[in-house]
Amino acid sequence: QQQVKQSPQSLIVQKGGISIINCAYENTAFDYFPWYQQFPGKGPALLIAIRPDVSEKKEGRFTISFNKSAKQFSLHIMDSQPGDSATYFCAARGIQGAQKLVFGQGTRLTINP
Amino acid sequence: DAGVIQSPRHEVTEMGQEVTLRCKPISGHNSLFWYRQTMMRGLELLIYFNNNVPIDDSGMPEDRFSAKMPNASFSTLKIQPSEPRDSAVYFCASSLADRNTGELFFGEGSRLTVL
Numbered sequence: 001q002q003q004v005k006q007s008p009q010s011l012i013v014q015k016g017g018i019s020i021i022n023c024a025y026e027n028t029a030f031d032y033f034p035w036y037q038q039f040p041g042k043g044p045a046l047l048i049a050i051r052p053d054v055s056e057k058k059e060g061r062f063t064i065s066f067n068k069s070a071k072q073f074s075l076h077i078m079d080s081q082p083g084d085s086a087t088y089f090c091a092a093r094g095i096q097g098a099q100k101l102v103f104g105q106g107t108r109l110t111i112n113p
Numbered sequence: 114d115a116g117v118i119q120s121p122r123h124e125v126t127e128m129g130q131e132v133t134l135r136c137k138p139i140s141g142h143n144s145l146f147w148y149r150q151t152m153m154r155g156l157e158l159l160i161y162f163n164n165n166v167p168i169d170d171s172g173m174p175e176d177r178f179s180a181k182m183p184n185a186s187f188s189t190l191k192i193q194p195s196e197p198r199d200s201a202v203y204f205c206a207s208s209l210a211d212r213n214t215g216e217l218f219f220g221e222g223s224r225l226t227v228l
Contacts, residue, residue, distance in 0.1 A: 080190030103156040
């Protein structure tokens with residue numbers, strides 16, 4: 001019943017490199033696509049989000065690219081730093097109903113110094 | 114300003130025992146969510162409330178799970194009887210129902226181990 005598929009499950013990137021995490025969704029009735037960042041022992045926290053009416057959103061070193069026709073979106077972390085090491089979740093929210101989010105499986109990102 | 118507060122942070126119990134997890138949402142938020150996180154299944158939505166009313170409990174695994182929200186500042190998730198497969202981290206999250214943002218604020222979670 002998973003509606004958001006995320007890859008890869010784990011990712012190792014060298015410091016200064018670009019980290020790329022991909023997500024694909026099936027339900028066309030999603031209208032909001034956030035990314036959450038989770039550090040060990042903590043709850044997920046909103047990192048950046050995008051709506052399907054734009055193709056890209058950038059906040060500092062973090063960029064979401066959105067491809068509505070392909071039903072895919074990705075997170076790019078430029079100049080990756082050891083402090084970016086965390087688990088990242090993509091998510092989607094349906095147009096109908098309230099605020100519930102469907103999450104991807106998560107990607108454990110490790111930035112090597 | 115206090116975030117979402119969950120208790121206990123850690124719970125170890127034996128199979129068959131009752132477990133009650135507690136959550137205090139952020140003041141002023143009107144939506145509350147219970148998620149379960151495991152390595153195998155990731156983050157699963159169990160149930161969510163809007164203005165203290167359960168809206169969608171389709172994610173609750175079975176009758177052993179129940180959730181209540183008696184008022185805007187408190188919610189519980191109860192498992193009775195608990196089983197080893199219930200071992201997971203349970204997160205509570207709250208939000209201000211707003212179609213423009215929709216940001217969920219998560220607590221630090223309650224790690225449950227059922228032996």
